[in-house]
Amino acid sequence: MLDRKFILQNIELVADNCERRGVSCDVSQISQLETQRLEKLQLAQELNRQANEISKQIPKASDAEERNALIEKGRQLRQEKDDAQKTCDELDQTILEIQTLIPNLTHADAPTGGEDNAKELGFGKTAKPGFDFQPLDHLQLGEKHDLFDFEGGARVAGAGFYFLRNAAVRLDLALQQFAINFLCERGFTPVATPDVALTEVLKGTGFNPRGPETQIYSIENTELNLVATAEITLGGMMSGQTVSASELPIKVCGLSHCFRTEAGAAGRASKGLYRVHQFTKVEMFAFTLPDQSAAIHEEMRSLECELFDALEIPYRVVDTASGDLGGPAYRKYDLEAWMPGRGEGGQWGEVTSTSNCTDYQARRLNVRYKIDGEKGTHFLHTLNGTAVATGRAMIAILENHQRADGTISVPQVLRPFVGSDTIGG
RNA sequence: GGAGCGGUGGCUGAGUGGUCGAAAGCGCCGGUUUGCUAAAUCGGUGAACCGGGAAACUGGUUCCGCAGGUUCGAAUCCUGUCCGCUCCGCCA
Incomplete structure (x- = not known):
């Protein structure tokens, strides 16, 4: 606010x-x-x-x-x-x-417009794959290697839920492990968060748990809601607190499940794992002084790039346009991975996003900082960024790393966690 | 889930229905003293909001877990609620 x-x-x-x-x-x-x-x-x-x-x-x-x-x-x-x-x-x-x-103010350099007006800022180190065979999409690859069970998921929890199986489980865990390790080495404190949060906390972070367009699952007869991202719990973690300026920036990375109803998303490209009701995510979050937030936003963007370069996934970086920012973000960068199985002959698909929310969330959550020796307190700045959302990252890995024989090469950095170099074969 | 106890300023911890934003100590900031450090000593030391002032500052309201209630008046009494601790039961 x-x-x-x-x-x-x-x-x-x-x-x-x-x-x-x-x-x-x-x-x-x-x-x-x-x-x-x-x-x-x-x-x-x-x-x-x-x-x-x-x-x-x-x-x-x-x-x-x-x-x-x-x-x-x-x-x-x-x-x-x-x-x-x-x-x-x-x-x-x-x-x-x-x-x-009223949404947050908008960075002067952010493009104006909607989804199609996002500005392309650059590309990752990995080139789009040039297949000399007809590539499969992740669903077909999953079928081939028994990686997903959507039918079973639907029987248990309805459409949009799924089971991961076999190498998909190991890949899912590997991505989490890799991201957490990566961020720990770069000064982030790892945090495993609650998967539920109070309605007040959701509102504070800019999520509205009520209304027909809500993305949020609420637990009946309680003030609790399943979180849509660890951004909610990580921001809420400090609500009502006043910290000393000397303690900032505080950088954490949170591991949580994410639940989204995807209300109103019917008809949008939603094949397989791309748009689901539950997934797992490692999220970066920072509480900073106002004059630190721009630099940390750039840092988060570059960490996301490093991560996806390490995963050998081709991607582009975009500066999100004003109409697509959501309420709290002042500026937002997305990483869109190349997904050969999307649409006709491949499409970019959002895999991460990092936002500088300036003091917009902090004001509502009432998180302040105090400069030692000075009177009064001020609202600090909050930022968030996806390190890895395992479902979408998995799509990108499977589809980009498939080989003519249908096997899938596991990215180097994940091999120690997955326990093999190849899926199938 | 049952029983008991407790939640007060950065921390520890007093608190009689009115003179309590709240004793005391610690911490912190400033002064004095000291060759430096330490010690001693004196003074100061919460936040939000509304108003006045260019500003330093200043008048007022609110805040003793949270929400209600009683009362002219509540940190203090009552109710509910949340959280914490101890004991018992149950349990991954």
Whole structure:
């Protein structure tokens, strides 16, 4: 969420930004509501001050009559105060609801537009494979090597769930191991997170667990929801905390399962493992000082590149366009891996994404930092980035590393974890 | 799941319904002293929000796990809830 004062002082800028992001929202309404709220707030505070004064006089009252008169006066003042406070709270709630809809500001260099307007920034070290045979998609490869059981998954949990089998399990674990090791060596603290989180935490990180378009599975009769990404739990981990500036940046990598309903995704390319209701992900997350976040965003992007270079997967990097950023991100880079089995003759498919959320999540989650020796506190910046989402990474590995005989070469760096050089054969 | 106890400032830890944003100690910051360090000593030391001020700063409101309630007035009494600890039961 954006700072309320900032919104009020920059109504046009914020409204323009909403439009650029494709979010419809009555920004100007906040202004008058806030004026009313402040009036009521000041009234409530003044009444409360008067009531406090009266209360202090009561023990000093000289006789019962004076005492009773003061008590009555105090009672009245508190009643008036409660009324003013109630109106104030209601206004605050209304403003907050609008405020929550307003997306983060947008980096000046981020392209404007939707999905098709993403700007290509570069490519990985691995070239697209030139097959001299008809390549199979990951489903066909899975069939051949008994890697997935979608029918069984559907019987157990419905469409969109699946079993991994045999080498797919080992590949899945290998990817997690490799990513965790990789990030530990680069200063990230590994964290295995809860797979559920409270509704408040979801909202704080910018996820809305209600409504028809929600991506979130909620657990009935509780405030708990299955997480869609460890970003939720890692951000929530520090909610309400104030940390010393000297402790920043805090860099963690979280391992969690991710659950997504994929509501409204029907009809989109969703063959096999690409769009599923559950997958496993290693996620980078950082809490930083405001002037560190841009550099750490670049660092996360380059770590993602290093990882996918190490996995020998061809990819491109894109700068996501304004309409495709989601609420919290100020800027977002995606890595799109080449997936030979997608569409006709292959397509790019998103495998990672890293966002600089500036203070947008921190404000809602109330995570602050304090500079030693200085008065007051400030909101810190949060960033997140996928290290590896195992399902999609697996698609890229299987489809890019297949050979004419149908066997699949395991990327060098994963071989120690997988326990073999080849799948099949 | 049952029984008991507890949640207070950066930490430890007092707290009588009104004078408590809260004793004391530790820590931290600043001064004095000291050849340096240590010690001693004096002073200061929470946050959010609203208002005044160019600013240093200053007036006010709120905050003693959280949410309600009683009361003119709640850290203090009542209810609910969450969390922690101990004991018992159950369990991967």
